[in-house]
Amino acid sequence: MNISSEVLGYIRSQLSVDCPDIDLDCNLWTEGYLDSTAILELILWLESSYNITIQNEELTPENFATLRNIEEFVQRNAASQVGSDTWPART
């Protein structure tokens, strides 16, 4: 399963079940699928699921607005942690 599918699965089960088959480039926040408190839960889940660390300055729409942004961010961060034998945590 790819990262965007896993993220959508998490969103649908733990953040907003009213989340239809959304496009990879759909803005999860401005389209009203997620409320503002969801970002804190989402980043905690991403950090634990993909063994990455998300800094405050990285919490931007460029990194987290869409499923594609999130997938690319996770891949970039994982790539910067070469040598880690714990990623990907979810298979």
Added chain:
Amino acid sequence: MPLPDLIAGTAERFAGKTALIYLDQSITFGALYLQSRQVAARLQRLGIGPGARVAILHENALAPVIFFWGVLASGAQVVDVPCLAGVETIDEILAECKPAAIVLSVHQRERLMRTGAKALPGVVLMEAPSTISPGVRSYYSLSEIVASESSDVTLPRVHDSSVALIIYTSGTTGRPKGVMLSHRNLLSNIAAANSRVGLTSDDSILVVVPLHFIHGRMQLLTHTMIGGTMAFSEGFHFPQQVIQELAKYQVTGFSGTPYHFYTLLERTDIASSRLPQLRYVLVTGGAMRPEGLISLSKALPGVEIHVAYGQTEASPRITYLGPLEVLSNPESSGRPLPGVLVQILAEDGSELSPGTVGEVVASGPNIMCGYVSGDEISSQRIDSFGRLHTGDIGSLDHHGHLYLAGRKSDLIKSAGERVFPREVEIVLDMHPAVRESAVLGVPDRILGEKIVACVALKPGEEIDAEALRTHCLKLLPLVRTPREIRFTQSLPKTESGKIDRRGVVAHFNELGSANAA
């Protein structure tokens, strides 16, 4: 004076000044006033006026504000429907207040159509023309109304004691309560609040809260009164972006709940940000801990910190604490606003002397007309003297400062949202595996209180916390869904067999994190 006089007066004084900014769109007070009259003209043509209600279910943007002023100019009442409410809740609200029309965003319209909302009224108002088959409903777009209606119409003038706004908020029984506020209620409160914060036409504000909260409506009304510009944030999802917006729009003010301020303190570089134009911040919608206020003052040196306490039923402000007292008396929620009387009552209804703890009761021109459900007296929220029983416990000192000490009710304040446990327990208990549940708020550094649940399953049933949370999300928005669920064999009970809520708190802690979701 009815509320439409606010926008009329401001449009006359500041016709060319920017009233609202959202993304790359903006509108002046003059255009906002004229377009709101065009909306009112269309509503009048549709037979919608005094006595009728128009619901608004729309995320923050320019169009819902134009519709808001248009509905009020028509003499009708605005019903604010929470955008994140589940469709069942929206249906309940619409069935109770029976609006003649509803203003919808594209997203909300798609959501209601997809999930089969039942109680939608026959008239739907949207920003742009609908591209779908209208079915049994009549659709009207703001763009078409502005292109075809005249603003030069005679509109009805309602009495200032009539209802202007209905805001739905959490109710003790689990059903949302429609709080009816009159023109007079709201005007008295915004005038008093403006005088305390010292707002002038030089002020402007960044809005991060939804307009369907009284907190959002208050920002709209106070800034319309003084001719101040409002900029809508893209949302509070990305805290650092909010700091950038404060700088980009060069606003002088920012109003948020403790949740907003704790998040900015922990998740942004607010202390090193350059915000020279920021004059004040207002903390409302919950009490911020003294150490939080101190951190905020260190992060924003030279910026005034104001604190307000209230609730929707009081339009909403009851007390106010100014910047000269916030750091010297941070435990206090302030003194009553002009015209508002605060009393502390004992269980028998007698008034208590300063320093004695009892229920906080407020009276004045800001106290609501009642609930749409009509049970404000039977539910003991309004007494025979017209006083509002807040459900908060506190005391006054000899100078009239209020100190809150707890709650009489089981209310939970999480991320600035008011949540009564019963509404969450009803949803948990609907799951076939659940025998009984108890929901409570536990202290949380960012959220204020975190909603958690203790659940006892029926014999032989199995479900994990994650699946039970998914079940809750089908009926509740995330902010009302338990963040943590712990399972138990049985819940602590009182002698009469009711759930012992104090006992549940201790029991939840005993269950420990090993049981946690």
